[in-house]
Amino acid sequence: xxxxxxxxxxxxxxxxxxxETAPLVHCLTNTxxxxxTANALLAVGAAPAMVDAPxxxxxxxxxxxxxxxxxxxxxxxxxxxxxxxxxxxGKAGTPWVLDPVAVxxxxxxxxxxxxxxxxxxxxxxxxASEVMALAGAGAGGRGVDSTAGADDAGRAAxxxxxxxxxxVAVSGEVDLLTDGQRTVRVGxxxxxxxxxxxxxxxxxxxxxxxxxxxxxxxxxxxxAHAHVALAAERAARTAAGPGTFAPAWxxxxxxxxxxxxxxxxxxxxx
Amino acid sequence: xxxxxxxxxxxxxxxxxxxETAPLVHCLTNTxxxxxTANALLAVGAAPAMVDAPxxxxxxxxxxxxxxxxxxxxxxxxxxxxxxxxxxxGKAGTPWVLDPVAVxxxxxxxxxxxxxxxxxxxxxxxxASEVMALAGAGAGGRGVDSTAGADDAGRAAxxxxxxxxxxVAVSGEVDLLTDGQRTVRVGxxxxxxxxxxxxxxxxxxxxxxxxxxxxxxxxxxxxAHAHVALAAERAARTAAGPGTFAPAWxxxxxxxxxxxxxxxxxxxxx
Amino acid sequence: xxxxxxxxxxxxxxxxxxxETAPLVHCLTNTxxxxxTANALLAVGAAPAMVDAPxxxxxxxxxxxxxxxxxxxxxxxxxxxxxxxxxxxGKAGTPWVLDPVAVxxxxxxxxxxxxxxxxxxxxxxxxASEVMALAGAGAGGRGVDSTAGADDAGRAAxxxxxxxxxxVAVSGEVDLLTDGQRTVRVGxxxxxxxxxxxxxxxxxxxxxxxxxxxxxxxxxxxxAHAHVALAAERAARTAAGPGTFAPAWxxxxxxxxxxxxxxxxxxxxx
Numbered sequence: 001x002x003x004x005x006x007x008x009x010x011x012x013x014x015x016x017x018x019x020e021t022a023p024l025v026h027c028l029t030n031t032x033x034x035x036x037t038a039n040a041l042l043a044v045g046a047a048p049a050m051v052d053a054p055x056x057x058x059x060x061x062x063x064x065x066x067x068x069x070x071x072x073x074x075x076x077x078x079x080x081x082x083x084x085x086x087x088x089x090g091k092a093g094t095p096w097v098l099d100p101v102a103v104x105x106x107x108x109x110x111x112x113x114x115x116x117x118x119x120x121x122x123x124x125x126x127x128a129s130e131v132m133a134l135a136g137a138g139a140g141g142r143g144v145d146s147t148a149g150a151d152d153a154g155r156a157a158x159x160x161x162x163x164x165x166x167x168v169a170v171s172g173e174v175d176l177l178t179d180g181q182r183t184v185r186v187g188x189x190x191x192x193x194x195x196x197x198x199x200x201x202x203x204x205x206x207x208x209x210x211x212x213x214x215x216x217x218x219x220x221x222x223x224a225h226a227h228v229a230l231a232a233e234r235a236a237r238t239a240a241g242p243g244t245f246a247p248a249w250x251x252x253x254x255x256x257x258x259x260x261x262x263x264x265x266x267x268x269x270x
Numbered sequence: 271x272x273x274x275x276x277x278x279x280x281x282x283x284x285x286x287x288x289x290e291t292a293p294l295v296h297c298l299t300n301t302x303x304x305x306x307t308a309n310a311l312l313a314v315g316a317a318p319a320m321v322d323a324p325x326x327x328x329x330x331x332x333x334x335x336x337x338x339x340x341x342x343x344x345x346x347x348x349x350x351x352x353x354x355x356x357x358x359x360g361k362a363g364t365p366w367v368l369d370p371v372a373v374x375x376x377x378x379x380x381x382x383x384x385x386x387x388x389x390x391x392x393x394x395x396x397x398a399s400e401v402m403a404l405a406g407a408g409a410g411g412r413g414v415d416s417t418a419g420a421d422d423a424g425r426a427a428x429x430x431x432x433x434x435x436x437x438v439a440v441s442g443e444v445d446l447l448t449d450g451q452r453t454v455r456v457g458x459x460x461x462x463x464x465x466x467x468x469x470x471x472x473x474x475x476x477x478x479x480x481x482x483x484x485x486x487x488x489x490x491x492x493x494a495h496a497h498v499a500l501a502a503e504r505a506a507r508t509a510a511g512p513g514t515f516a517p518a519w520x521x522x523x524x525x526x527x528x529x530x531x532x533x534x535x536x537x538x539x540x
Numbered sequence: 541x542x543x544x545x546x547x548x549x550x551x552x553x554x555x556x557x558x559x560e561t562a563p564l565v566h567c568l569t570n571t572x573x574x575x576x577t578a579n580a581l582l583a584v585g586a587a588p589a590m591v592d593a594p595x596x597x598x599x600x601x602x603x604x605x606x607x608x609x610x611x612x613x614x615x616x617x618x619x620x621x622x623x624x625x626x627x628x629x630g631k632a633g634t635p636w637v638l639d640p641v642a643v644x645x646x647x648x649x650x651x652x653x654x655x656x657x658x659x660x661x662x663x664x665x666x667x668a669s670e671v672m673a674l675a676g677a678g679a680g681g682r683g684v685d686s687t688a689g690a691d692d693a694g695r696a697a698x699x700x701x702x703x704x705x706x707x708v709a710v711s712g713e714v715d716l717l718t719d720g721q722r723t724v725r726v727g728x729x730x731x732x733x734x735x736x737x738x739x740x741x742x743x744x745x746x747x748x749x750x751x752x753x754x755x756x757x758x759x760x761x762x763x764a765h766a767h768v769a770l771a772a773e774r775a776a777r778t779a780a781g782p783g784t785f786a787p788a789w790x791x792x793x794x795x796x797x798x799x800x801x802x803x804x805x806x807x808x809x810x
Contacts, residue, residue, distance in 0.1 A: 030320070031301045031304055031320075031571045032304040032305055032308055032320050033305065034571055034572040035305060035572055035573065035575060035576065035737055035738065036305065038572055038737035038738075039736065039737050039782070039783065039786075042735045042736070042737060042782060043735070043781075043782050043783065048737065049642065050570070050571075050572050050612070050613055051613070051642075051646065052613060052615070053613070053614065053615035053616070053648060054615075055615070055616075055647075055648035056646045056647075056648050056649065059646065059647070060645075060646060072320070073320055073321070073322060073323070074323065075322070075323035075324075075325070075347060076323070076325075076347075077615060077616075102319065102321075105330075106321065106326045106329065106330060107325075107326075107329070108323060108325035108326050109326065195312045195313070195524075196309065196312070197305055197308035197309050197312060197318065198305065198308075240518075240521050241313075241520065241521025241522070241524045241525060242309070242312060242313050242520055242521065242524050243309065243313065243516070243517035243518060243519065243520025243521040243522075243523075243524070244517045244518065244520075244521055246309075246517065246783070247517060247783035247784045247786065247787060248780075248783060248784065249783065250781065250782055250783025250784075251780050251781025251782065251783040251784055252781070252783075253783075254735075254781045254782050254783070255781060300590070301571045301574055301590075302574040302575055302578055302590050303575065305575060306575065342590070343590055343591070343592060343593070344593065345592070345593035345594075345595070345617060346593070346595075346617075372589070372591075375600075376591065376596045376599065376600060377595075377596075377599070378593060378595035378596050379596065465582045465583070465794075466579065466582070467575055467578035467579050467582060467588065468575065468578075509791075510788075510791050511583070511790065511791025511792070511794045511795060512579070512582060512583050512790055512791065512794050513579065513583065513786070513787035513788060513789065513790025513791040513792075513793075513794070514787045514788065514790075514791055516579075516787065517787060
């Protein structure tokens with residue numbers, strides 16, 4: 001369990017550091033999920049800023065605490081802003097997350113994501129189809145849903161992590177995260193997360209927030225996944241359906257403190 | 271009542287087919303309502319995907335189960351994506367819905383909508399002003415609100431349906447839907463729908479979802495309108511105001527099953 | 541207290557005029573907050589319309605009751621639409637609001653906002669950093685959050701108001717509003733407003749709505765701030781966290797009537 005023998009304490013410390021630091025997370029993300037993403041960041045104590053004009057994205061990424069690049073509704077202008085932000089983050093040593101929404105299913109964004117991967121994102125977060133497509137291991141899904149399980153993508157995740165030198169996180173019933181050496185599984189969560197548009201995209205933003213307050217990108221990514229899963233379980237207990245789940249989940253993101261986060265279902269498996 | 275003598279069974283079957291099939295609905299819609307639209311689709315059991323880059327829209331429309339084109343915040347790039355998606359859907363025989371938001375009030379989108387109508391949408395869904403403007407029968411409203419009643423637009427709807435060879439649905443206190451031969455009225459609903467931004471736009475997406483699982487476009491459009499109306503009545507009973515109505519409505523969209531849908535206020539009137 | 545000796549009656553009358561008139565508010569605003577903004581306008585009884593294509597923005601601003609220009613996610617196309625809308629509103633004598641989100645922190649939008657200020661917005665609404673940057677009095681904040689207090693910006697607000705001939709409103713723990721001659725403070729509210737993305741942006745839209753129904757821009761701006769603050773207090777009493785606060789706040793925006801608004805913490809201080 002080397003690297004995670006102290007995981008309980010680390011998760012607690014990460015959560016507390018998030019409250020104390022309130023990192024500024026620069027999000028270049030799709031227009032469907034911008035509001036939920038910003039609210040999720042505010043709920044955990046981070047400060048969101050959505051800046052996706054090519055005239056501003058590079059400069060802003062350089063001063064942000066962390067950057068999220070999500071290609072969900074990407075087009076020519078925002079693709080250019082993403083390139084500039086990713087390069088700027090890399091140059092400044094700022095951690096950044098790539099969320100390759102629907103990569104594999106659509107040629108334009110698949111080419112863009114391949115280009116962004118070369119800029120070595122600190123974390124890639126996606127579902128199994130997306131990660132496999134990005135690793136060149138699969139033909140991709142039918143859109144934003146994954147058609148493969150998280151475990152199927154385990155090998156592809158390790159390969160991709162070794163290629164980027166960063167972390168790859170695969171969302172599924174059980175999440176799988178790896179830095180190429182260590183592999184961690186995060187359980188829990190709720191099926192209602194899959195019925196809330198943007199929950200996965202917001203998770204990508206929370207990964208970015210945690211990267212800003214932890215030295216170990218794998219720990220940061222794990223903390224974000226555990227935070228989302230625990231909040232989802234809590235929200236599922238009070239929600240009357242998929243509509244009331246979303247506000248309850250934001251309430252729960254706020255309510256999950258360091259002590260609670262330390263109880264998450266996190267297992268080092270390799 | 272030919273064509274609707276079995277309407278109770280049909281509505282139930284349509285609802286159940288939606289759950290079983292989980293159709294992929296490709297939405298090119300306005301940025302104000304993307305999140306509510308995606309959540310409404312998820313709530314009824316469909317799979318939303320918002321793809322509006324010209325580089326991707328045509329290819330994606332060809333593989334989607336149904337397509338929604340909503341011109342609410344259209345501009346040059348998205349107009350081009352809409353043209354490509356509509357043409358691609360037509361070529362592939364994929365059903366598609368045109369929602370002519372504020373057409374008649376603004377010249378740019380009115381010209382675009384006239385162009386899209388020539389591509390023969392399976393369903394046009396709008397309010398009375400929009401449908402009348404599209405049919406060339408009126409001068410249009412003052413924006414997104416309708417300034418005419420659904421019944422006033424009845425004649426325009428029939429004319430437009432005969433022109434497109436499809437269905438025209440006019441939202442109002444009582445909704446009116448026609449394929450040029452048969453005219454159906456759907457009652458019920460709640461005034462709170464008019465105080466929730468994007469409820470009408472989400473209805474357009476649900477029409478697309480139902481088109482993917484029914485052979486009769488009029489039945490598909492009626493099922494979507496009935497589903498929205500029943501869910502609104504249910505949500506209005508628990509909501510404390512227009513803000514809590516929206517999540518309650520999503521919960522209710524999920525909760526309305528085939529048996530419930532079969533109780534909708536649906537009348538064949540011509 | 542000249543100009544505000546009758547403030548209680550004026551606030552009540554403004555609220556009632558809003559319900560009766562249902563002004564059409566044309567919003568050119570950022571994509572993160574469009575849905576909340578539209579829902580807030582609907583909740584208070586106004587009619588929102590988001591139109592930001594250059595082909596339409598000028599024409600639409602001329603027929604709207606009021607216009608909001610918010611530069612939160614501005615880029616080349618929407619900047620052009622904003623210029624056209626602001627010029628058109630000015631020409632038509634239509635009141636318009638400028639919300640200089642993150643101005644001071646980013647060069648591109650700072651230049652745009654400086655240009656828009658020359659077109660003399662009826663009201664500028666921002667936080668202390670933004671107002672100070674716009675007045676040339678500060679170096680700006682780190683993004684969308686203010687790093688200065690509302691009172692620090694008081695002098696800058698007066699200077700800016702004298703320059704535009706309009707009103708400047710500075711949001712903070714206590715809001716400060718001035719037309720260069722009179723200065724008003726509005727207290728109350730809830731910290732949960734700062735944890736809801738777009739609450740400040742929605743306030744800008746409500747200012748526009750109130751401008752459409754009052755002759756005195758300072759009174760209109762004060763009414764909107766008081767309305768938002770009272771609704772926030774009410775919502776904070778029932779919300780379980782930052783997620784359930786947003787729908788409760790929309791409910792409360794609807795519930796605050798003229799009598800309630802007249803109880804707001806509004807003080808003429810200069």
